[in-house]
Amino acid sequence: MVARAPKAAVTPAAAAAPTPRREQKLRTRQQLMDAALRLADQGRGFASLSLREVSREAGVVPAAFYRHFESLDQLGLSLVEECGVTLRRLLREARRQGLDPAHVLRSSVEIYKTHVSEHRLHYQFAAGARGGAPEIRRALRTEESHFANEMAQDLRELGLFQDLSSDTLKLVSSLVVTTMMNAATDILDLPEAANQQEKELIEHFVSQLRLIFLGARQWQIKS
Amino acid sequence: MVARAPKAAVTPAAAAAPTPRREQKLRTRQQLMDAALRLADQGRGFASLSLREVSREAGVVPAAFYRHFESLDQLGLSLVEECGVTLRRLLREARRQGLDPAHVLRSSVEIYKTHVSEHRLHYQFAAGARGGAPEIRRALRTEESHFANEMAQDLRELGLFQDLSSDTLKLVSSLVVTTMMNAATDILDLPEAANQQEKELIEHFVSQLRLIFLGARQWQIKS
DNA sequence: TGTACATCAGTGAACGCGCGTTCACTGATGTAC
DNA sequence: TGTACATCAGTGAACGCGCGTTCACTGATGTAC
Numbered sequence: 001m002v003a004r005a006p007k008a009a010v011t012p013a014a015a016a017a018p019t020p021r022r023e024q025k026l027r028t029r030q031q032l033m034d035a036a037l038r039l040a041d042q043g044r045g046f047a048s049l050s051l052r053e054v055s056r057e058a059g060v061v062p063a064a065f066y067r068h069f070e071s072l073d074q075l076g077l078s079l080v081e082e083c084g085v086t087l088r089r090l091l092r093e094a095r096r097q098g099l100d101p102a103h104v105l106r107s108s109v110e111i112y113k114t115h116v117s118e119h120r121l122h123y124q125f126a127a128g129a130r131g132g133a134p135e136i137r138r139a140l141r142t143e144e145s146h147f148a149n150e151m152a153q154d155l156r157e158l159g160l161f162q163d164l165s166s167d168t169l170k171l172v173s174s175l176v177v178t179t180m181m182n183a184a185t186d187i188l189d190l191p192e193a194a195n196q197q198e199k200e201l202i203e204h205f206v207s208q209l210r211l212i213f214l215g216a217r218q219w220q221i222k223s
Numbered sequence: 224m225v226a227r228a229p230k231a232a233v234t235p236a237a238a239a240a241p242t243p244r245r246e247q248k249l250r251t252r253q254q255l256m257d258a259a260l261r262l263a264d265q266g267r268g269f270a271s272l273s274l275r276e277v278s279r280e281a282g283v284v285p286a287a288f289y290r291h292f293e294s295l296d297q298l299g300l301s302l303v304e305e306c307g308v309t310l311r312r313l314l315r316e317a318r319r320q321g322l323d324p325a326h327v328l329r330s331s332v333e334i335y336k337t338h339v340s341e342h343r344l345h346y347q348f349a350a351g352a353r354g355g356a357p358e359i360r361r362a363l364r365t366e367e368s369h370f371a372n373e374m375a376q377d378l379r380e381l382g383l384f385q386d387l388s389s390d391t392l393k394l395v396s397s398l399v400v401t402t403m404m405n406a407a408t409d410i411l412d413l414p415e416a417a418n419q420q421e422k423e424l425i426e427h428f429v430s431q432l433r434l435i436f437l438g439a440r441q442w443q444i445k446s
Numbered sequence: 447t448g449t450a451c452a453t454c455a456g457t458g459a460a461c462g463c464g465c466g467t468t469c470a471c472t473g474a475t476g477t478a479c
Numbered sequence: 480t481g482t483a484c485a486t487c488a489g490t491g492a493a494c495g496c497g498c499g500t501t502c503a504c505t506g507a508t509g510t511a512c
Contacts, residue, residue, distance in 0.1 A: 286456075
């Protein structure tokens with residue numbers, strides 16, 4: 001027997017009549033995901049969590065875990081998806097916040113930094129996922145390319161790079177996304193109340209992005 | 224008792240008279256590190272390895288592990304260091320290979336890609352380490368900044384960006400290093416014999432770097 | 447060079463522990479009539 | 480609406496297993512004389 005029939009018991013977040021029972025189930029499911037994030041943040045990465053640990057933190061018996069996920073890896077996939085949705089919404093809002101080209105970059109970075117600080121758990125998980133199971137890595141890659149595509153579309157709509165082809169806009173966006181994800185881990189590892197260090201990090205981040213956009217402009221002129 | 228005296232039994236790779244016994248010990252130590260890399264490559268990341276697993280793979284009894292490392296995390300730190308040394312030497316060589324500005328970028332990328340393919344284990348570990356213990360993350364960050372500094376120095380010596388300040392050269396280099404590390408994970412996850420996909424990835428990588436260097440040039444002109 | 451003692455890398459057995467998974471169960475919620 | 484049965488999220492106990500760590504040990508290598 002190679003093929004495994006998907007268990008009906010494991011809800012794939014599909015829509016259904018919202019009876020009290022179903023709502024409670026979704027709530028427990030969320031508690032499991034939150035518990036995993038909370039634990040992954042306290043020191044070790046996601047890869048070193050145990051099913052029992054997560055269940056305990058969520059306040060259910062280990063066996064109950066299986067009512068919601070087939071395995072810890074499946075929970076991880078759901079986390080990647082959740083992170084992605086949160087993050088994309090924020091980034092889109094951030095980019096549309098202010099259009100003053102002179103300050104849009106720095107203020108976007110500020111917004112991003114705040115968001116990372118306020119969602120440490122999600123970002124921590126996303127950063128650590130790079131070393132996780134192949135399936136999780138693939139999911140993460142998909143999320144990143146969603147980001148990049150969305151950002152490319154926004155750049156197009158903002159009209160800042162009117163002469164660039166779609167492919168080039170995607171290139172720029174992917175570089176920005178990569179740089180952002182990298183900056184996130186640096187932000188997470190900032191010691192508390194290290195104002196000077198924090199300021200330097202943000203300046204560094206702003207400069208990196210400025211460099212990229214300068215390159216984009218130049219690319220535009222050349223081609 | 225807070226302070227822990229370092230155990231003399233755990234060799235910190237310090238130089239010493241190379242007696243047969245010491246040589247054998249270093250050989251076993253290397254076998255442990257190689258075993259960890261081999262296992263970390265086969266699926267799961269470093270974080271999910273066990274001390275017993277690594278010892279078994281290395282062909283020694285679990286208790287023998289303690290003659291070489293205090294813990295798995297300590298072995299991880301040694302791995303980060305080893306990766307760094309290998310990688311820096313290569314990068315330096317790659318950059319000095321050919322100076323023809325028209326092709327130096329593409330050929331460097333080719334060399335890099337080959338190196339990643341031939342040292343999958345080290346790169347896999349380095350990519351996964353981002354989600355590991357804080358101590359390992361810090362070590363990794365240190366290695367990356369070594370890279371960047373060295374690259375900045377090389378760029379200076381090559382005379383390609385004569386008008387840029389040291390700080391700006393470091394900025395460019397750090398962005399390049401980040402982009403390289405990111406590309407490494409993409410290279411590692413390439414399916415086997417996917418020539419078209421591989422070609423596209425390399426083109427993407429080259430374009431990203433070209434964009435960065437275009438930005439650097441522009442920065443130069445502006446300031 | 448030969449001898450007698452010291453060192454110490456690696457052994458093998460043992461320990462207590464938390465792990466993932468299974469199972470029959472309970473009782474509140476849902477459904478059909 | 481009321482009743483009788485079905486569903487199923489969560490329980491609690493049990494299992495066998497690999498884990499990290501400790502310990503006294505062995506015997507080859509190293510050292511002092």
